[in-house]
Amino acid sequence: MTKPSYSVREAALHILDQIDKNQSYSNLLLNHAIRQFEIKGPDIGLLTELTYGTIQRKLTLDFYLTPFIKKKVEGWVRNLLRMSLYQMLYLDRVPERAAIHEAVEIAKKKGHKGISGLVNGVLRSIQRQGVPSLDTINDPIERLSIETSHPLWLVARWSEQFGLTKTREMCETNLLPPVQTARVNRTQSSKDEVLRLLAEEGVEAEESRIIPEGIQIKRGNIAHTEAFRSGFLTIQDESSMLVAYALDPRPGESVLDMCAAPGGKTTHIAERMNNEGKVLALDLHPHKIKLIQENASRLELTNIEGHALDARKVQERFEPASFDRVLVDAPCSGLGVLRRKPDIKYAKNERDLESLQSIQLSLLSSAVEMLKPGGTLVYSTCTVDKKENHQTVTQFLVKQPQMKLATAESLPEAIQPLVQEQVLQVFPQDFGGDGFFIACFKKGE
Numbered sequence: 001m002t003k004p005s006y007s008v009r010e011a012a013l014h015i016l017d018q019i020d021k022n023q024s025y026s027n028l029l030l031n032h033a034i035r036q037f038e039i040k041g042p043d044i045g046l047l048t049e050l051t052y053g054t055i056q057r058k059l060t061l062d063f064y065l066t067p068f069i070k071k072k073v074e075g076w077v078r079n080l081l082r083m084s085l086y087q088m089l090y091l092d093r094v095p096e097r098a099a100i101h102e103a104v105e106i107a108k109k110k111g112h113k114g115i116s117g118l119v120n121g122v123l124r125s126i127q128r129q130g131v132p133s134l135d136t137i138n139d140p141i142e143r144l145s146i147e148t149s150h151p152l153w154l155v156a157r158w159s160e161q162f163g164l165t166k167t168r169e170m171c172e173t174n175l176l177p178p179v180q181t182a183r184v185n186r187t188q189s190s191k192d193e194v195l196r197l198l199a200e201e202g203v204e205a206e207e208s209r210i211i212p213e214g215i216q217i218k219r220g221n222i223a224h225t226e227a228f229r230s231g232f233l234t235i236q237d238e239s240s241m242l243v244a245y246a247l248d249p250r251p252g253e254s255v256l257d258m259c260a261a262p263g264g265k266t267t268h269i270a271e272r273m274n275n276e277g278k279v280l281a282l283d284l285h286p287h288k289i290k291l292i293q294e295n296a297s298r299l300e301l302t303n304i305e306g307h308a309l310d311a312r313k314v315q316e317r318f319e320p321a322s323f324d325r326v327l328v329d330a331p332c333s334g335l336g337v338l339r340r341k342p343d344i345k346y347a348k349n350e351r352d353l354e355s356l357q358s359i360q361l362s363l364l365s366s367a368v369e370m371l372k373p374g375g376t377l378v379y380s381t382c383t384v385d386k387k388e389n390h391q392t393v394t395q396f397l398v399k400q401p402q403m404k405l406a407t408a409e410s411l412p413e414a415i416q417p418l419v420q421e422q423v424l425q426v427f428p429q430d431f432g433g434d435g436f437f438i439a440c441f442k443k444g445e
């Protein structure tokens with residue numbers, strides 16, 4: 001059977017529809033579509049831009065489309081209009097007439113004549129008349145929501161928690177492409193050596209300004225390099241790298257990582273222990289433990305032991321009070337990673353944020369049981385929300401009087417000014433890393 005041939009725009013439309021129908025993550029769908037439709041070379045960049053750009057700007061695009069759509073338009077036709085308007089407004093390299101022509105061709109292929117006529121009519125009217133002005137929106141929260149395409153409830157919530165200025169900076173930063181960073185495995189190589197090897201393979205990279213073993217990728221894809229295959233590198237965001245610094249594990253210690261898959265932080269911890277001692281890595285499902293094991297094996301780390309287990313029951317399987325350090329990198333709403341996974345902002349609601357806190361608190365309770373007296377506990381999330389972060393910490397301290405907040409003095413110097421009231425809330429606009437939260441505690445002797 002011959003495969004149906006799909007253009008880049010059709011593939012992008014397919015992904016946008018899948019996100020709407022299945023609530024699947026954009027990054028996973030994108031990788032799958034690249035393989036399924038055999039997208040190659042520069043077309044991968046265009047597919048990524050079309051998909052992420054359209055999702056990132058969905059609310060703004062809908063605002064612009066509204067006056068031009070007379071009847072209800074949903075499903076693939078709306079996605080096609082959004083994607084085409086995105087190209088007309090934000091992609092300089094795509095001429096407007098090309099974007100409109102492609103849209104009409106797709107509409108003809110997928111629908112009937114009426115639909116292609118509607119798509120043609122809407123896009124040509126916008127080309128003639130221009131989009132409506134955002135100045136007609138008087139309320140500042142609503143304006144920010146439409147202008148930066150973040151749901152109204154989220155902009156209102158962030159403004160209440162952090163103020164309108166910080167919220168605006170965060171929303172604007174969320175529209176930028178993510179910074180690509182990686183971590184050098186210092187048990188196998190050095191930063192200079194890795195930078196040299198990457199340059200030989202045509203990847204432009206430079207030292208991180210924040211993390212001693214971090215590098216920033218300026219051009220190229222490290223996932224296909226020999227340096228990556230040889231286990232000298234792990235792709236990881238700089239904010240996420242801060243967690244192993246806060247935990248500060250030492251060679252020979254016993255460390256528990258309760259929510260470990262796919263193992264970005266587990267392997268960082270193991271590397272910082274110089275592959276000596278033990279890191280017990282837990283996660284819910286066996287297939288996720290396999291990911292940790294694959295990463296450990298690529299990095300040649302032998303001090304990691306993975307188990308599929310609900311970490312809230314860890315004390316039933318492993319010896320309580322036996323770990324020097326415990327990490328709870330908790331399941332969270334993920335609102336700090338909207339540059340990488342823009343679909344999250346539309347998929348979450350306020351109720352989700354409330355229910356996450358109870359899981360986070362249960363995980364923290366088990367963590368305390370597993371910690372030796374005098375041991376260190378780190379709680380981290382990749383979200384920006386006071387309920388899941390600051391308030392979880394406050395509630396935890398009330399329930400666990402033997403735990404005391406500690407200032408993570410082991411955090412890199414450049415980060416210290418961001419620590420406030422002994423916790424670290426990183427905003428995406430701070431230094432280009434993901435939004436992240438880190439709190440460090442000591443258990444009483």
Ligand SMILES: C[S@@+](CC[C@H](N)C(=O)[O-])C[C@H]1O[C@@H](n2cnc3c(N)ncnc32)[C@H](O)[C@@H]1O
Nearest residue numbers: 259260261262263264265283284310311329331
């Ligand atoms: C934020 S992710 C962890 C990312 C990981 N620490 C890393 O750096 O690669 C949270 C993880 O918690 C896991 N998880 C959720 N509930 C859990 C539970 N009750 N016990 C163990 N793991 C859990 C999820 O499967 C998910 O992999």
